[in-house]
Amino acid sequence: MLDRAEDRITADGRQIGGVMLDLKNITLRFGGVTAIKDISFDIRQGEIRAIIGPNGAGKSSMLNVISGFYVPQQGEVWFRGEKRGPIKPYQVARQGVARTFQNIALFDGMSVLDNIMTGRLTHMRAGMLAQAIWLGPAEREEIENREKVERIIDFLEIQNIRKTPVGRLPYGLKKRVELARALAAEPQLLLLDEPMAGMNVEEKEDMSRFVLDVNDEFGTTIALIEHDMGVVMDLSDRVVVMDYGRKIGDGTPDEVRNNQEVIDAYLGVAHD
Numbered sequence: 001m002l003d004r005a006e007d008r009i010t011a012d013g014r015q016i017g018g019v020m021l022d023l024k025n026i027t028l029r030f031g032g033v034t035a036i037k038d039i040s041f042d043i044r045q046g047e048i049r050a051i052i053g054p055n056g057a058g059k060s061s062m063l064n065v066i067s068g069f070y071v072p073q074q075g076e077v078w079f080r081g082e083k084r085g086p087i088k089p090y091q092v093a094r095q096g097v098a099r100t101f102q103n104i105a106l107f108d109g110m111s112v113l114d115n116i117m118t119g120r121l122t123h124m125r126a127g128m129l130a131q132a133i134w135l136g137p138a139e140r141e142e143i144e145n146r147e148k149v150e151r152i153i154d155f156l157e158i159q160n161i162r163k164t165p166v167g168r169l170p171y172g173l174k175k176r177v178e179l180a181r182a183l184a185a186e187p188q189l190l191l192l193d194e195p196m197a198g199m200n201v202e203e204k205e206d207m208s209r210f211v212l213d214v215n216d217e218f219g220t221t222i223a224l225i226e227h228d229m230g231v232v233m234d235l236s237d238r239v240v241v242m243d244y245g246r247k248i249g250d251g252t253p254d255e256v257r258n259n260q261e262v263i264d265a266y267l268g269v270a271h272d
């Protein structure tokens, strides 16, 4: 059960609820490399939680733990009040966790619309065979899926490219299509790995607005890795700071900005 007793309202009027995801003492190793060292933090219902830190700090590894792609050697993952057992990424997806990738992972030859439709896969009940031989329910499901996808296309303002093969799109729009695909899964928890990396100022502003709108309009909880501190400060409710696999800061953007260890390890130096 979510701990509703701790609900609070943010300065801009959004409601933050109890703990949705609780990571307890997570340690993740790759052979001799310890990517995550005994890190604990939580993500609350409805919040935008940023994860920041220098290159190689373990940020993407942490998102991969949350999405079930990596299984930590130590520690516990609690999602919506239940301790996660042995579980596959597709099962985590079915529980309502969707993500975008640091390196865009779309099907270049497929249209924007079809790429976004792949985000509906976790919701599809009728299989391919059913679609082929038993059109009734499958057809209804297809129509329902298309309607949901069209709403997301409108929401992200990409109607004009819906038939365009993704391979032909500029980088900034590909990132937006990836967000659309993740949203098509109707996630409760959305994991964004550097959604604004490599974007120009205008593209970053657009993406920031969409992230805020998703959080606001769908109530989606968001974990966000981002190097642009201006974006992090503007968007996030709370920030976790990682450095060499350790957690060196955790708090509101203001608390983190004034944390000397964070300044020394990260904020004092330039990042891409």
Ligand SMILES: Nc1ncnc2c1ncn2[C@@H]1O[C@H](COP(=O)(O)OP(=O)(O)OP(=O)(O)O)[C@@H](O)[C@H]1O
Pocket (backbone or CB within 6 Å): 030, 033, 034, 035, 053, 054, 055, 056, 057, 058, 059, 060, 061, 062, 102
């Ligand atoms: N699949 C893997 N196999 C071996 N080592 C890995 C693997 N994934 C990550 N690592 C190592 O774990 C450490 C953390 O990497 P990670 O990608 O999580 O960092 P990051 O904070 O996302 O960095 P960046 O800002 O560059 O994306 C690095 O030393 C990296 O080389």
Ligand SMILES: [Mg+2]
Pocket (backbone or CB within 6 Å): 059, 060, 061, 102
């Ligand atoms: Mg990374």
